[in-house]
Amino acid sequence: MKTPVSLIVKNCSMITPEFEIKENQSVVINEDIILAIDSVETVEAKYEAKETLYGDGKLLMPGLVDAHTHICQQFLRGRTADEYPMVWARILVPFESSLNEEDVSTSAQLSCLEMIKSGTTSFAESGGVHMHKVAEVAVQSGLRGAITCSTMDQGPFIPDSMKSNPFEAAQEIESLYQDFHGAGDGRIQIWFALRQVMTSTPALIEHMAEKAKEYNTGLHIHLSEHRDEVSYCLQNYQKRPAEVFDQFGALGPNLLAAHSVVLSESEIDLLKERKVNIVHNPRSNFGSHGFPKTPRFMQNDMPIGMGTDGAAGSSLSLFDEMRVLRSGLNVYWGLPIFDPMVIPAKDLLKMVTAGGASALMLKEQIGSIEVGKKADLVLLNINQPHISPSHKLINTIVECATSRDVEDSIIDGKIVMKNREVLTLDEEKIMFESKKALKPIAIKAGI
Structure with a gap:
């Protein structure tokens, strides 16, 4: 039988x-x-x-794992190309601050639809506004996701609506955790987050790190994405970004460090020692921030994931990210020393599968x-x-x-x-509503 x-x-x-x-x-x-x-x-x-x-x-x-994305930025597609640096301060954060719940829900539906059609089965969302709407759509879509809220408590260019003190920020995430952690038959995780070092006081860094440990969940940050972070940390702490996060208790095996580009050799050693999960975003990084020391991470046998960084500057295709990372690192690290094996194909596939699974703390379950x-x-x-x-x-x-x-x-x-037919979402309806929503959202955001 x-x-x-x-x-x-x-x-x-x-x-x-x-x-x-x-x-x-x-x-x-x-x-x-x-x-x-x-x-x-x-x-x-x-x-x-x-x-x-x-x-x-x-x-x-x-299934591919998008280990760092921005679901709330789906309606920025095509808007940030050919812009001078610090796009996130001038465009991204102000745009997010203008979104209402309906905007976020529509953005999440379009993002989840694109991810499914791109071969992505899991994602790590680094935080935006109205994240309960993102969680609701993720549950409906069938995707697996680690979701958090954006947390910032300083920065002259940050709108007041996006700022919250450490305790308010924690309460928002704790509320999201109570409502959605384990939702969708366990597919949804709720994490804590820090947007990045320049928008975080020491009190916020410490509090988010403590809360992530208390809830036995992940902590999602942007780390060493660009040189401005390094300059800021050297001026204010006389330390580099990874060292600052370590000083306030954030580095650990539950930390997802997105970008990780402008790192010193000693910072890489520190991240290895703390068992931090590295995530690269090639198309985003090569466009404005530089080339990560990926061969060093690989030599150190450190887990490396890959993410799309959202749709603002490109698409949600991890197949495209693999190709860009391979070409960029071959030119930057391989060509000068005649090493075509600086990043083998199987290691790229590992990044978008097993590496992403490790970044989401799910390596025993998926990847x-x-x-x-x-x-x-x-x-x-x-x-x-x-x-x-x-x-x-x-x-x-x-x-x-x-x-x-x-x-x-x-x-x-x-x-x-x-x-090619998505069974969990209404593609025709989502595309119709998304096209209708683009212009009003842009006008409201002033972009």
């Missing part, structure tokens, strides 16, 4: 945890867990599924296709002239695959997209 199960992905190629390709595999899913991985014949003989996804001509890979892990998976159509045939499919996926090649998405064992 065959064992009944929820779902079988039948006869696909598959990326193994070692980032090799295994062909003619079937993956058995029961509820939210990967139950078995075996040959097509063996699975067919042992299991009977309520639902089947056919993998012929497709590659099964772990690779293994028995016992959560079924967060995507299927790529590889039977296309820009992908097949290929001598090394891993290399080709990194160099050639796009978001449009993602045909099916499974999150927590449930199909959320099938044949």
